Amino acid sequence: MTATRNYYWRIAGFYFFYYAFIGMFAPYWSLYLQSIHFNAIEIAILMSVQPVMRVLAPGVWGWLADHTGRRLLVVQLAALLSATFYLGVFVTTSFWGMMLVLALMSFFWSATMPLVEATTLSYLGAQTERYGRLRSWGSIGFIASVVGLGYAFDHIAIAWLLWAGLVCELGILLFSRQLPETEVAAHHTDHQPIAHILLQPRVLMLFGACFLMAAAHGPYYTFFSIYLVEHGYSKSAVGGLWALGVICEIGVFFLMPALARRFGFNRILLVSFALAVLRFLLIGWCVDWLALLLVAQVLHAATFGAYHAASIGLVHEMFRGRHQSRGQALFGSLTYGAGGVLGGLVSGPVWQHLGASALYSGSAALALLGWLLMRHKISLAQPEANDSAG
DSSP states (O other), X not given: OHHHHHHHHHHHHHHHHHHHHHHHHHHHHHHHHHHTTOOHHHHHHHHTHHHHHHHHHHHHHHHHHHHHSOHHHHHHHHHHHHHHHHGGGGTOOXXXXXXXXXXXXXXXXXXXXXXXXXXXXXXXXXXXXXXXXXXXXXXXXHHHHHHHHHHHTTTSOGGGHHHHHHHHHHHHHHHHTTOXXXXXXXXXXXXXOHHHHHTSHHHHHHHHHHHHHHHHHHHHHHHHHHHHHHTXXXXXXXXXXXXXXXXXXXXXXXHHHHHHHHHOHHHHHHHHHHHHHHHHHHHHHOTTOHHHHHHHHHTHIIIIIIXXXXXXXXHHHHSOGGGHHHHHHHHIIIIIIHHHHHHHHHHHHHHHHTOHHHHHHHHHHHHHHHHHHHHHHHHSOOOTTHXXXX
């Protein structure tokens, strides 16, 4: 507990700036791209660059961290290179130039979080249920970014977004140098190839369901802000709606220890998928009813907050010892990365040709498929203890 108190602020600071960057990027980058005259398909492609890198990069960096045993050094190097390549956004407004800059920046940016997740869980040791409270600082960073920028962009040009991103990148770099070193405890699965763990049915079911959840959120992260603005919402209102979801997410993070003990990670995920179906239907068909849109944003507590904490907890239980970094990296690549790529790329043509209601109905369908996979996972014969510990 003493060590946890000593280093809590350092880990919290990294989460704060990392998710502040997402709070800058996810709601507003599409608006910036629109302001420099990219069309819907070009925006969808450019917004998918980051998820593509989340597919390709974490596995490489996770292998390097596990192979060298220098996880913290890898995080620091990736943070430095990410900040360096981000500077390119100040000098290009062409489609191919922007794609190159985002690809290079994202290749290194996306490497850091899976490794920091593994560091955090190793650091907490047996108290992994406290993960949500540390992770909540990321949500606070997201809120600070999305609300502050939302109000700012009602009064200043969207181009100032580039400077906000630079501040976040420098914060990530600073706190990457403050993270604690952690030892990887030996585990009886250390001698097994990681594919032996990955190909277990319960792991495949979890990864498949989470892939679908990430794909379902692709249209949300790509077009939600544009969707709201086109329906008459101000940019400050857009920021407020994004922030509402994350405020509810923070509440769930603090409740996760009690929820996990009572219901288990698997059941929490099952409820999260079910509520995602409802949320995306509300977004797709009720955008002009503010009260229902507020309900949809409150459901972010389940569709991201509870979902993320429970899925990360399960992955931590499945990949132990020397497989920790690569396990978290594979999870990020194959779910948030690959799923985000699919959702983001498909969202452009669907948005352009079929409209927003069809797009978000598709998100609801993907969440429903994820729910069915989770049901199948839970039905697999597992020891009763796995339902609470993963």
